[in-house]
Amino acid sequence: MADNDVPENPPTSGVPPEEESDDELYFRAPKVEYRHTMADLEAELNRIMTRSCKIDACIDVFISRVLPLMKEAEDTRRRRNAYFSSYYFNEGLKKLAEDTIEPLKRELRENLNRLVPGCVPDENKDVLSGLKHRLEKRREVMVRTGGYGEGAIPRSLLDTLVEKQYRERVGHAAQVSSNEESALTESYRQLRNLIEDERSMASFACGGSIPITVHTHIGENRSLVACPPVSVFWSKRDDAAAQKLVLPVDGTDHQTDLDALRRLVTECDPASFGRGEQDVIDPEYRKAGKLDSNQFATSFHPADYGILDNVGQVLLPSIDSETDNELQFRRIKAEMYKMNVYSGPSGLFRKHVDTPRAANQIGSLVVCLPSKFTGGSLHVQHHGHKVTFDWSDKSDTRIQWAAFYSDCEHEIETITQGDRITLTYNLYVTEPIGQLLPSPTAPMDPKTLPLHGWMKDLLAQEDFMKDGGVLGFFCSHAYAHSSELAQNYLPRGLKGADLVLYSVFRSLGAEVSVVPIIDNNGRYGDGNPALGLSGKLPKRSHYYLGDDDWHGSTGLWEYLQNGEKQLVPSVMEIMPSSGECEDVDQRWKFLMMVRQVKGMTELLQSPEERGIAASEGNYYRRQGVHVGASCHPYETHDRGEGEDRDELMKELWPAYHLPGITWITEPKHEEMAFSQIAYGNEASIGTRYSCAAILAVIPPSEERASILRQA
Template sequence: MSHPDMESARPENADGEIHSLLETVSHALADQADKSVFALGGKFDLATAAKALSNASETSPIVIRWDSGDVNHCRKVSLPVVENDATSQAAFAKLLEDSEPATYGVGGEAVFDETYRKAGKMNATRFSTNFNPYEHGVIDAIAQALTHGDHGGIRAELYNLNIYSGPSGKFKAHVDTPRSEEQMGSLVVCFPRPHQGGQLAVRHGGREVTFDWASDNASAIQWGAFFSDCEHEVLEVTGGHRLTLAYNLYWTTFGPASMADGLNILEPESLHFFGALRELLKRADFLPDGGLLGFTCTHAYPHASSAAADTLQHTLKGLDMLVYQALKRLTGSVKVTHALDDYLYQEDHLGCRDNEDEGVSEDEDASKNAPSSSYASLVTIGRSIRGPIVVEGGGEDFPNPEELDYDNYYRVDGVLHRESEKAFTRDHVTWLNHAPKKTTPQEVAVAFITYGNEPGIDVYYSSAVIVADFRKSPTSHVSEATDQEVTI
């Protein structure tokens, strides 16, 4: 029984700057809901990543082996290249020498034109490497952030090695031709090698994401991924050597692994909404006493199933996962739960009034206890993810969700015990996009049997939401990303 009253309002007397920031976040999220998460990237420290792998007892260098001259003669270079080691420097110089001039495709033909593309390359048939993007969670992160529609996962296929060298290495703006109907995009992995310039600019729908891999530490591996229909460009390398691997990405039917808690995989700067959200939360006059931030999920999930209680956050898709990680990084306290559509109960028992202009349910009495934000609306939130509650009643009224309990059963010394916990709480939530509405996927959360003139059954539906508990203190603040902080 979804009702427009569950949608949030924007009061006319709200502070202008906060209103503007909220609208910026909301519009950015709305834009990204329609495949406009077109590119994302991240980084990880080689030493940290190696230690995290179960089969790695110590930091292992990245090794590239390739055919040099005679096909029976194999060379290798270990990365990062040691600057004061003559052998290491000579190995990298040989890699440069053995790379062939890069071409680009026009009408099915390979064209060589250094005014358009100037780089060295090596096809995947000529080299091998022990670097595996799957081991470091890169492919899982891409799959969970970019997968949409009926596609379940992403497969990466190594394509080539590229070296853009200063002072004039570049690749002008272009759009790749997919190698098959299943190709969905590209992944570029940048290995640690000093260089200046060479930013990767990715454009789609009038927007741009730029990956600048020149200024990071000597052991960081950085990456960027984007859809095939994106225009992209390698800006001029003014010094040094920009060493990258290129992978073709293909749709598959398998699902990605969990990344809900892997906050070190993605970087917030590649997500358009993150900057506006961070600025909003930094403001001293936005929720000065703290409060709940909400985001209505854009995909359907089994949010009213006990089986999903421990795994729901790991099954989030696309924008939902990105918002979950952003809120977890910025607030430290976030959960996936469900918002109950109990409009009829609130209307009958809480003195709600229907605002026809804004489509919002507003509790006049409870608003006295609302947080210090005129954007917050009263919402009934599930305390946890559990199966539907069945209520047997003897009247015709809708039950009060705050009085409903989940029953937990356990045995002690062979004796069965029962404990009850509250299923729902009613609180004020400031929505980053919108409260659940008619088009939001729903599941039955509460079924209540009535015994009036005739036996009957009615239900409360609920929708999956992400809720963050945003609390401020004199010493807490939303800080800029650092190497020590987790980033999405």
């Protein structure tokens, strides 16, 4: 429906009849005769919702302009009252100077006439005269807060979902053929499988780099964010003086370091490899030099640069038990194994699998020291998937590293020129005394994660989410998201597939958030029927508050059964506070998104069984999810008895109602969000729960090409 596509005699707005005298703007439409189909019901709801949202958006913009003026005009006491009291708000409007308030009234009238033609009954009458009741209600919405800050949800995510639901309501969504729909569903299914089988794909390897500089400093995660030139000391005999090499070879002692490099290459022993129970030297299979760990020392230590913390976040979750992951006791320990030198023009190591040296060894870490070479890409394969580490371009300017599981097959391509010098560490699981919170970014490079290439290719497809959208992933691992530390802990504490998803989407230009999703009688939205996702946890042992959605279905049933009464839907508006009010057209679409028609869930469960023809439309069949505006610490409240469940949530747990998220996984780990008085014959405590989720904003296909070129 276009902005001005409103009937000459629009239906009522949905305000209860007892409020008619307070708002003449809403009750000018005559009663109409209705038919008895679901299609008629959805069409009528769209007309009612569109009209009321447009009117309220105009009022919201007016109030957003007025409130700052009233605060400037009153003293401290009156300013506080004017802001929080309906009485003082209306009194404050009267006290504003005429030259201040009149332009805002004209803007309000113009917006109303443009969006809802004919709704202002008398052009010569004060436009506020028929809006007293609506002004009071909308002012309460504009200043409502729940005691917690907003900001966890980016504006781009809200705007994307606003446009998505608007296109669906008015029939402007991109048409998708059955073949395209099947291909899209298959892409979602593959992504789900990759995430849930994180050891096979999403996180069997990771890597990154650290720049070489003479100026270093400590970053926020207490790790060095740059590395000075690396010193290498070696000696082949216990009674010989150690020799020294500084890498990269580009300092004032260039020739001295170059000579030292040549000596290092010459003095390395031929590198062997395991074949059965024997160590074999075969230049056709592996051509490289090596020094054992007792023959050399280096100034570089991976723990100083956050490498082990990042490796642990990615690789540990898929080898630990669920209990270990929840307690977060285990961490990675690196033990130096060997130095290897692969020199051009023929250094190489064909496909092989490392032999674990102990029961608690989980993988290997390879650190490439800064020395110029070409060729020599490292390919790591696991369960049919491959990731490539090509270090040649920045080989003389950065420390580069890769970590992977012990059972990964890997190979080193032929070195065509220069010397590829690497330190190899065995990675073991250990149990530390404490736990740090490493950064999910540097020094890890998301491009080295196996999922990166697959996801980049998927986003490059023009037919994938052509209009853009939001992908939702319930976190694979448990995090303390309902605590005072949650805002700092997430996303810093992500691990495994969760860290992989977060890092990959960010590197591909998507805006990513980690947010809490609150349950609705044990459900977390509608899931994704195309993938067989229910939006529920497999096992629910908690006591949930009862579902009161059926209270709003009475008027809907009366409309469907006889149509004698005007349709007056019960509407719940779920958003934390005023939000963005600069653009009135965006505002009314936003209000359409965050408003739910109560009773539709109960009504639409089985309309055919009651003899009602089902509608081809499906917008009102989707519940959407309640997404927290920020992470909230758990609290108990003495409110709730006799109060509407979702109305109470708006004050205790500020959230947005967001339909249109494409969910890829099921919810897995709940935490208590808040507890309240539950209704019933006797007072009891009811608890609502929440799950942490990762939301990624996917731009439309025409915008992705330039973004992906830089990724």
